[in-house]
Structure formats: C-alpha cells, structure tokens
Amino acid sequence: xxxxxxxxxxxxxTTATGAALGFAPRALRAQPATFKLGVIxxxxxxxxEPGQACRLGAQMxxxxxxxxxxxxxxxxxxxxxxLGDTQxxxxxxxxxxxxxxNQGARMLMGSFDSGSTxxxxxxxxxxxxxxxxxxxxxxxITANVAKAVKDGQQKVQYVYRNFPTGxxxxxxxxxxxxxxxxxxxVAPRRVVLMYTNDLFGQNQSKGFIAAHKAASPSWExxxxxxxxxxxxxxxxxxxxxxxxxxxxxxxxxxxxxxQLLLPEIRKQRVEVMGIVGPGSPGLYEAGQLAALKDDxxxxxxxxxxxxxxxxxxxxxxxxxxxKRSGGKTFDTxxxxxxxGMLTIADVLERAGREALADPDGPEAIVEAxxxxxxxxxxxxxxxxxxxxxxxxxxNASTAMIQILGQKPVVVWPRDAAVQKFVFPRPKV
Amino acid sequence: xxxxxxxxxxxxxxVNFAHGDMMVWGMYVTFLLASRAGVDPYVAFGAAAAALxxxxxxxxxxxxxxVLDAPHEMQILLMxxxxxILENTALLAFGPEPTRARSTLAAATIWLGxxxxxxxxxxxxxxxxxxxxxxxxxxxxTELGRLMRATADNTFxxxxxxxxxxxxxxxxxxxxAACVGAAGALVAPILxxxxxxxxxxxxxxxxxxxxxxxxxxxxxxxGGLLVSVAESLGAVFLQPSLKELAxxxxxxLILLFRPAGLFGNGRDG
Numbered sequence: 050x051x052x053x054x055x056x057x058x059x060x061x062x063t064t065a066t067g068a069a070l071g072f073a074p075r076a077l078r079a080q081p082a083t084f085k086l087g088v089i090x091x092x093x094x095x096x097x098e099p100g101q102a103c104r105l106g107a108q109m110x111x112x113x114x115x116x117x118x119x120x121x122x123x124x125x126x127x128x129x130x131x132l133g134d135t136q137x138x139x140x141x142x143x144x145x146x147x148x149x150x151n152q153g154a155r156m157l158m159g160s161f162d163s164g165s166t167x168x169x170x171x172x173x174x175x176x177x178x179x180x181x182x183x184x185x186x187x188x189x190i191t192a193n194v195a196k197a198v199k200d201g202q203q204k205v206q207y208v209y210r211n212f213p214t215g216x217x218x219x220x221x222x223x224x225x226x227x228x229x230x231x232x233x234x235v236a237p238r239r240v241v242l243m244y245t246n247d248l249f250g251q252n253q254s255k256g257f258i259a260a261h262k263a264a265s266p267s268w269e270x271x272x273x274x275x276x277x278x279x280x281x282x283x284x285x286x287x288x289x290x291x292x293x294x295x296x297x298x299x300x301x302x303x304x305x306x307x308q309l310l311l312p313e314i315r316k317q318r319v320e321v322m323g324i325v326g327p328g329s330p331g332l333y334e335a336g337q338l339a340a341l342k343d344d345x346x347x348x349x350x351x352x353x354x355x356x357x358x359x360x361x362x363x364x365x366x367x368x369x370x371x372k373r374s375g376g377k378t379f380d381t382x383x384x385x386x387x388x389g390m391l392t393i394a395d396v397l398e399r400a401g402r403e404a405l406a407d408p409d410g411p412e413a414i415v416e417a418x419x420x421x422x423x424x425x426x427x428x429x430x431x432x433x434x435x436x437x438x439x440x441x442x443x444n445a446s447t448a449m450i451q452i453l454g455q456k457p458v459v460v461w462p463r464d465a466a467v468q469k470f471v472f473p474r475p476k477v
Numbered sequence: 478x479x480x481x482x483x484x485x486x487x488x489x490x491x492v493n494f495a496h497g498d499m500m501v502w503g504m505y506v507t508f509l510l511a512s513r514a515g516v517d518p519y520v521a522f523g524a525a526a527a528a529l530x531x532x533x534x535x536x537x538x539x540x541x542x543x544v545l546d547a548p549h550e551m552q553i554l555l556m557x558x559x560x561x562i563l564e565n566t567a568l569l570a571f572g573p574e575p576t577r578a579r580s581t582l583a584a585a586t587i588w589l590g591x592x593x594x595x596x597x598x599x600x601x602x603x604x605x606x607x608x609x610x611x612x613x614x615x616x617x618x619t620e621l622g623r624l625m626r627a628t629a630d631n632t633f634x635x636x637x638x639x640x641x642x643x644x645x646x647x648x649x650x651x652x653x654a655a656c657v658g659a660a661g662a663l664v665a666p667i668l669x670x671x672x673x674x675x676x677x678x679x680x681x682x683x684x685x686x687x688x689x690x691x692x693x694x695x696x697x698x699x700g701g702l703l704v705s706v707a708e709s710l711g712a713v714f715l716q717p718s719l720k721e722l723a724x725x726x727x728x729x730l731i732l733l734f735r736p737a738g739l740f741g742n743g744r745d746g
Contacts, residue, residue, distance in 0.1 A: 097671070098573070137673075209484075248685075275718040286712060289713070304574070308575055308577055308670060309668070315584075316584070316593070336574045336575070445727070
C-alpha cells in the first residue's frame with residue numbers, strides 16, 4: 050500500500066476546513082441536494098384512476114416549481130418526490146409513509162382516501178413529519194390531532210388539510226340541493242341516500258345527514274342504504290331504493306360501485322328527477338365516462354376543488370395535463386394535488402433555511418404552515434389557502450358539476466357555473 | 478366459477494388459489510374481443526373458455542405437475558405465486574382502472590308486471606346450468622370423464638389399469654380453467670373488475686365450494702345458489718352492507734355441523 054506523506058500545508062488546510070465546518074450552523078453542514086417529499090396516493094387498486102390523477106397533478110406542480118428555479122429561500126433547492134402507492138388498502142398508508150420517511154422525506158402529501166390518510170397521520174405525528182392532506186374528507190383526520198394537542202397529549206400538530214371536510218361537504222351539498230331545486234322551481238320531497246360503507250362513505254353520509262337535519266329543508270331523506278365496497282351486486286340495494294319511491298337518489302360512490310349502481314338504476318327503471326351526489330369519486334372521471342356513457346348523462350356531483358377554468362394558468366396546466374396523461378381531463382383530483390404542491394412550495398419559501406435545521410426543521414415548517422395565505426391556486430375556492438385551529442382550510446369549497454354532453458361542467462354555484470344545469474332530468 | 482374449482486380439487490386434490498385471477502383473465506379476453514373486434518361478450522365466452530383451457534393446461538403441465546406429490550403448503554405457495562403473476566401481468570397489460578365489457582343484451586330487462594328479470598343474469602344462470610350439465614355428461618358419459626373419475630377415486634388403481642394419469646390431470650386442470658374462463662365472460666357485462674378483483678372472486682369460490690362440498694359438482698352448483706340467495710335475503714332483512722354476513726354465517730354453520738360440505742364425501746373434509 051502506498052502511503053501519502055502529509056505535508057504541513059495539507060494538514061493546516063484540512064484542520065482549518067474541519068474546524069470551519071464544525072462551527073458552522075448545523076443546517077449548512079449537511080445541506081441536501083433536494084428537498085424530499087413523500088407523495089402517497091392509491092395508484093393501483095379500485096381507486097387507481099383518481100390516485101394516478103393526484104400523482105400526475107403533484108408531479109406536474111413539482112416540475113413547474115423546479116423549472117421556475119426551485120425553492121429560492123433554500124438557494125434554489127429542487128423538490129424531489131418520493132412516490133408511494135397505498136394500493137387502495139388503508140393499512141398500506143402507514144407502511145408507505147414509513148418507507149418514504151425512512152428514505153429521507155421531510156414532508157408528506159396524500160393520500161386521497163380517508164382510510165389510508167388516517168393511517169398516515171400516526172406516522173406524521175410520531176416521526177415529526179409535516180403532512181399536508183391534499184384529498185381526504187373525514188373530519189377526524191385533523192380534528193383528532195387538534196384535540197390531542199389541545200388536551201396536551203401531543204405537543205405539535207403536524208397534519209394540515211387543504212380539502213373540504215365531510216361536514217363542510219354535507220353543508221354545501223344540502224345548500225346546493227336547496228338552491229338548485231329552488232332555481233329549477235321544483236319541489237322534490239323524497240331523497241334516498243346510498244353510500245359506500247367505508248370510512249369516507251360513512252363520514253360523507255353522516256355529514257350530509259347532519260347538515261340536512263340542521264337545515265331542515267322541505268325534502269326528506271326517506272331511506273339510507275349502505276353497501277360494502279367493492280360490491281359484486283347492487284340489484285337488491287337498488288330495489289330497496291326504488292321501493293322508497295324517491296324523487297332524488299343521492300349516491301356516495303367509488304368508481305367500481307358507480308359502475309354497478311348507475312346501470313342498475315336504469316335497468317330497474319327507477320324514475321327520479323335526478324341523481325345528485327353529495328360528494329364522491331366515480332361520477333365524473335374520464336375512465337368512468339368511457340365505461341358508463343349515457344348512464345352518467347345528467348348525473349350531478351358535489352365536487353371539491355374543481356379547476357377554475359376562468360384562469361389562463363389553469364387552462365395552460367389543463368392542456369399540459371391532457372398531453373401528459375394521454376388525453377385525460379384536469380379534474381378535481383389532479384387540481385387538488387397540484388394546489389397542494391403549490392401550497393407546500395409556498396410554506397417552504399417562508400420557512401427558509403430553518404426548514405432544514407436539525408432537529409427543529411419540522412417545527413419551523415409547521416410554523417410557516419400555520420401562517421399560510423396562498424391566493425394563487427388553480428381550484429375554485431371561497432378564498433386563499435389558510436389553516437384554522439383544527440388544521441383545515443375553511444376556504445376549501447365545492448362546486449356542483451353535471452355531466453352534460455358526456456363532459457363534466459360546473460353548474461352551481463351560479464357565479465362559478467359555466468353552463469346551466471338540467472334538472473329535473475329528461476325522462477327516458 | 479365454483480364448478481371449475483371443485484373439478485380441479487376433486488381430481489388432483491390441489492386447491493387452485495389462482496382461480497379468481499384466472500377468471501379475471503377470462504374477463505379480459507372477453508373485454509379484448511368486445512372492444513377490439515366488436516364481438517358480443519356472450520358470443521366471446523367460447524373463446525374465453527378456450528383461452529383459459531390453454532392457460533390451465535400450461536400451468537398444470539409446467540408447474541402444478543411438479544408439485545403434485547409435494548406437501549400441501551408447497552402447492553398453496555405455488556398457486557399463490559401463479560395468482561400474483563396473473564394479477565400483475567393484467568396490471569401491466571390493462572392498467573389499474575375498473576373495466577367492464579359492454580353488451581346490448583346485458584342492458585336489457587324483462588318485466589313481468591312489477592317484477593323484473595335482469596337478462597344478463599338470466600343468461601349467466603342459464604349458461605351456468607347448461608355448462609354444469611355438459612360437464613356432468615362429460616364426466617359420466619365419456620371415456621375421458623370416466624378416467625378422470627377413476628383417477629380421482631383411486632390414482633394408483635387408475636395407473637394399474639393403464640391410465641395416462643398425467644394427461645388426465647392436465648385435461649382436468651384445463652377444463653376447470655375453461656369453466657372459470659366461461660364464467661368470467663358471462664359476468665364481464667355485469668360486474669366491473671380490475672386486476673386485483675381476483676382475490677375476492679377466489680374467496681367467493683372457496684365459500685361456495687366449501688358449503689357445497691369440496692370436489693362435488695352438484696355441491697358447487699347448489700352452494701352457489703345458496704350463497705346468492707343468502708346474500709340477497711341478507712340485503713333485504715339485514716343492512717345491505719351486512720349481506721356477506723349471511724353467506725359467511727352459512728359457511729360457519731356448515732363447517733361446524735357438516736365439515737365435508739352439503740354434498741362432500743368427507744375424504745378431504
């Protein structure tokens with residue numbers, strides 16, 4: 050082995066550099082090349098279509114941020130997405146979150162369905178990883194953490210959400226139902242609520258029923274019919290709904306159950322004024338439109354974060370999305386994740402180098418998160434992205450869309466509508 | 478669906494854990510023929526059965542044949558591996574979205590006063606009945622069928638009288654797979670599916686076959702009817718989301734009081 054003789058100059062250089070690094074702020078010592086984010090969605094399994102839309106939306110936003118120079122307050126640091134797949138299995142939310150955190154993720158975003166999102170929350174809280182929920186409606190996801198912090202069981206809340214909660218979904222759904230019925234000058238009396246019996250479906254249905262009770266409108270929820278997801282047959286459930294003589298069917302579906310439910314409603318000739326969803330996937334996505342065709346025509350759904358196509362930027366992103374997705378529409382799922390990534394970038398810009406500090410980086414990110422006020426987002430919203438004491442964005446809003454001419458278009462609220470709704474729907 | 482599973486078990490004593498995934502491939506074959514060549518799913522069911530017969534033959538000759546004398550856990554692991562390969566190949570080939578084969582017939586209903594009959598389900602029921610009858614005739618009225626039953630009853634005896642047992646096994650596995658391929662084609666217009674659907678279909682098949690009796694054709698048929706009726710009644714008299722409670726309660730009762738199943742002979746029960 051050849052030995053290198055250590056010169057005096059080399060010795061001085063080495064020790065001086067070592068000493069300088071030793072006294073440098075800890076954040077400067079090991080500055081990573083990229084800021085790693087765990088982005089977890091259900092990209093396989095029954096929720097694959099919306100999950101893939103979320104992933105692409107997040108990736109496009111990260112690409113746009115990186116192309117514009119990265120996070121400037123971090124010296125132009127680029128965002129690196131560590132992608133995760135829950136496979137539409139709630140328990141995998143936790144495993145995937147642990148995996149990406151072990152790979153160096155400093156923040157988390159995800160994960161579309163409430164079950165896997167709830168599973169990710171425990172990882173975020175235990176490992177002190179700030180987590181922005183881009184999509185997941187179940188109220189307890191943030192409310193439980195806020196309560197634990199308030200009661201002193203946990204010190205810091207790391208979980209925030211830029212998405213309407215189940216209860217706000219319900220309130221807005223009942224409001225839109227009333228306004229649309231009034232604008233159409235009809236008075237439906239009997240509404241049958243049908244829902245997928247998972248965490249999301251239960252939460253959405255509870256929110257809708259509670260909002261209905263609070264508003265006490267002129268229409269009644271005469272029957273509530275849950276089913277196990279994914280169902281193999283919904284004929285008995287639809288027969289039960291039909292027996293209740295509904296004026297309106299309000300379904301809370303998943304993509305697979307929507308593909309069973311809507312043809313079954315047609316087959317059993319359930320004559321209703323309309324099928325109006327209080328808020329769920331499965332009723333507007335490109336794949337669903339291709340599979341269900343006419344069965345989806347005139348169906349309405351109360352959707353969150355619909356892209357605001359009145360903005361030129363949204364139109365440009367939608368066009369890029371169409372190209373990158375092979376012709377799919379920039380919709381509620383892709384825009385929510387896109388806006389989620391924009392929000393994270395804004396938080397990191399404000400947190401600055403403190404975000405990388407060891408060990409207090411996560412708390413610095415949380416402090417910046419609490420002061421969020423992002424106005425430049427692509428979705429329809431009641432105001433800028435801000436977070437309340439529970440960690441939710443009270444300005445996250447919904448819009449009622451309707452499938453008209455095989456395309457989902459916003460029909461309510463009136464100021465966001467791009468087309469007039471059709472209600473009652475034409476008789477077959 | 479369950480008839481194929483019970484046939485394979487009855488002849489070879491191999492539990493086909495890839496059964497549901499084979500059915501999913503039957504559905505995809507039907508979907509391809511319907512979407513690319515415009516063939517109605519009810520016409521395509523012969524092609525789906527033929528394709529799955531070949532797949533079954535290949536799986537049996539290439540894989541199952543090598544572990545027939547191995548412990549049961551080896552067979553189970555092998556079939557779970559086949560299931561994983563089939564599921565993930567479908568995922569690569571077709572993507573993860575729910576799929577559905579469209580058929581004009583499947584959209585039709587027959588109304589008898591206030592009662593309606595779903596034509597798609599009526600066809601599925603009728604063809605299942607006919608296929609079960611055909612399979613019975615094959616097993617009881619043909620030379621190959623007799624050899625299959627002889628092999629199932631006493632493999633050593635069948636060998637002694639000069640039966641090509643390996644050929645019998647291969648054909649039995651192929652026929653079992655063809656049955657599930659045909660079943661896939663028949664439900665493709667009714668049930669939306671995606672690559673991961675195989676597991677739930679396998680579980681449903683096992684439920685039916687255990688209730689009816691492992692290895693019994695009649696048991697598989699009656700078991701299927703019982704499970705369907707139990708779930709429908711469960712949806713009416715219990716919560717619809719609890720309807721599986723009815724069929725799995727039935728399974729528990731059978732396991733408690735008649736472990737060999739309704740028509741099982743108890744040899745493996």
